[in-house]
Amino acid sequence: MAAVDFSAASARFPYVLTLPQLRTEAILETRLRDLDPHALVRGAKVDSLHDDGGRVRLHGTAGPAGQEFETSARITVAADGARSPLRRLLGTPCRTRDLPDTYLMGDFADTTGDGPVGVLYLESGGIVESFPLPGGIRRWVAHTDTLLSGATAEDLSALVFERTGVRPDPRSNTMLSAFSVRTGLARDLVRGRTVLIGDAAHEVSPIGGQGMNLGWLDAAALAPIIGASLDGHDVGAALAAFGRDRRRAAGVASLQAQLNMALGRPLPPRLLAVRNAGLSGLFRVPAVGHLVARRFTMQ
């Protein structure tokens, strides 16, 4: 129906880059260990926090024996995921919403010949998305009528074949996951000296691939503020602005993800043909293609 050229999104990276989250995290972990071998502590669980106005004091347990520990910091960053125990400890309300959409996702050997191109098949039964991953792998995501928790690689392969004519080889499957979609937005990202980032602050639908990137963008915006605080500056106003800006960014990402999901819902064939023809015409307008490329790359 249409091709989106990513050259408008970046002069340096005029293409789609995909990397499994585990790999992204491994690269960052190596970098962190290079900078400070003691910075990362695995297996520690924070169970209480107290902001005394000057510092945040944390209590928790660590290691297999559950040894208690206490620590304190001038600013605490809670990046403890969508269910965020720290958000609960802070008493910060979070507005969540379960969306009706469900998907089946899996990784297979890439035999499509599509190369480094992501393909969105807008089909009457629901969208099928296909993205290249490193190592000759392709990720397939199909909209489903219900949550297919017990589905197999054969089921996903058959679904993809039925809608697109491409049959991923079930024997090459390396990951399979059925998931439903939830959104959430914390009322305040900053409470005293504690800052929520990542899914603890905002959960967006994975359709559109923005959730983790939104979290990294929070971290990038927060890092200079923490630096300024460590240099002795009063960062109250900067933290308040951070909270407002990142909440706004999360709202935009969430809206975009919901638009992406709406585009991928099943439609009767005739209606689908009319809508797709309209979209096809729209995408031929260069300004629209550029806008979509910039939005998809979160700019």
Ligand SMILES: Cc1cc2nc3c(=O)[nH]c(=O)nc-3n(C[C@H](O)[C@H](O)[C@H](O)COP(=O)(O)OP(=O)(O)OC[C@H]3O[C@@H](n4cnc5c(N)ncnc54)[C@H](O)[C@@H]3O)c2cc1C
């Ligand atoms: C199916 C699916 C596909 C996705 N695809 C994409 C994509 O293509 N692109 C993208 O950008 N995003 C994607 N996302 C979103 C992305 O996975 C999340 O946004 C991201 O993992 C959130 O990272 P986080 O660090 O905020 O939270 P999490 O990854 O949930 O990490 C939270 C961490 O906090 C720890 N923790 C929890 N409680 C405590 C405690 N009390 N004390 C100490 N530690 C604690 C947990 O153990 C965990 O390690 C996808 C999500 C899903 C579900």
